[in-house]
Amino acid sequence: MNTYPNVTETKDLIKQLVSIPSPSGNTFKVIQFVEEYLKDLSVETKRNRKGGLMATIPGANNKEHRMLTAHVDTLGAMVKEVKSNGRLRLDLIGGFRYNSIEGEYCEIHTSAGDVLTGTILLHQTSVHVYKDAGEAKRDQTNMEVRIDAKVENAEDVRALGIEVGDFVSFDPRVQLTANGFIKSRHLDDKASVGILLQLMKRIKEEDVTLPHTTHFLISNNEEIGYGGNSNITPETVEYLAVDMGAMGDGQSTDEYTVSICVKDASGPYHYGLRRHLVQIAELNEIGYKLDIYPYYGSDASAAIRSGHDIIHGLVGPGIDSSHAFERTHETSLIHTENLLYHYLHSKIIAY
Structure with missing residues (x-):
């Protein structure tokens, strides 16, 4: 296996990314961060009207393009109600359960630009x-935000500038361990975004010409289903989503290899592209696992649903405890980056 050039740098970059609040619908700051990073690399970028970012690296073949995508939007919430007891009721953004955020520190982002802190708790804590503290259902009725301010009623809360529709982000609690693990909320999908940024840096530093013009879409609405379904050039033939591999009972994905998805809730991914990715992995001694994610959709499946005539695939690092307290290992980052690197240096498959 080729040596990954900057795994420590990649982990540090992921740490920076997960530390920038970016629930779906409020991703301006993290997109700005990515935009500045790519500007320093002299990579051409353009924002789309949805707020996502497209980066392009010209290749030898400008008639047949590739697109890779990863998303910076994360799970989060909005203020659903300012309660009479001075606490907040939430409405969730993305597919997760209230029990996964019980006891979590959070930030409330007001429309005026202020940020207040709080804790997400069961009312009957x-x-x-x-x-019934142990048996009470963890749901929208019983869960609430305790604001770190002296508030006793709804009027006190509104005096702070908090209102219905304000975004709520979750403390990522990111940690890098001495033995190579990175654990944090929002590794879905900021681990993949970090990999793509490092991949573009590697290509620029090596000053190589890719066989095909390649676009990198940093999407910002994946968690709500439509981040990567637009801004696909007519020349795009292959579209590869880079997103987490989900782990659990019956899954083959682990934290130490790259996961290649063969099917998710949208149906099978392109068989020819899957075989091409496997061949690349085996030729370059890249550790991989094939897997099916039964309750999963990606930006690639969103693109197919929107009617684009493309070859679509999905790969990514293996992530434990998806949509909760996530974790992966640096070896998974290594294998994922190396698969993508060699993939980008290959020719588009015959179809």
Whole structure:
């Protein structure tokens, strides 16, 4: 296997990315961060009207293009109600469960640009007061945000500038361990974004010409289903989503290899592209696992649903505990980056 050039740098970059709040619908700051990073590399970028970012590296063949995509939007919430007790009721953004955010620190982002901190708690948290603290359902009715301010009623809360529709982001709690793990919220999909940024840096530093003009879409609405379904050039033949591999019972994906998805809730991915990716992995001694994600969709499947005539695929690092307290290992980052690197240096498959 080829040596990954900057795995420490990649992990540090992922740490920076997950530390920038970016729930779907409020991704301006993280897109700006990516835009500045690519500007320093002299990579051409353009924002789309949805707020996503397209980066382009010209290749030898400008008639048949490739597109890779990863998303910077994350799970999060909005203020659904300012409650009479001075706390906030939430409405979730993205597909996850309230139990995965119980006890989590959060930030409330007001429309005026202020940021207030708080904690997401069950209303009946105190076992000294509530007999049903253990059995109460973790849902929109019972979960609330305790704001770190002296508030006793809805009027006090509104005086802080908090209102219905304000975004709420979750503390990522990112940690890099000495033995190579990175654990954090929002590795879905900021781990992949970090990999793509490092990949573009590697291509620019090596001053190589790719066989095909290649676009990198940093999408910002994937968690709500439509991040990567537009801005696909007519010349695009292959469209590869780079997103997390989901782990669990019955899955083959792990934290130490690159996951190649063969099918998800949208149906099978392109068989020819899948075989091409496997051949690249085996030729270059890249550790990989083939897998099916039964409750999953990607920007590539969104692109297919929107009617684009493309060859679509999905690969990514293996992520444990997806949409909760996520974790992966640097070896998964290594294998994913190397697969993508060699893929970009290959020719588009015959179809």
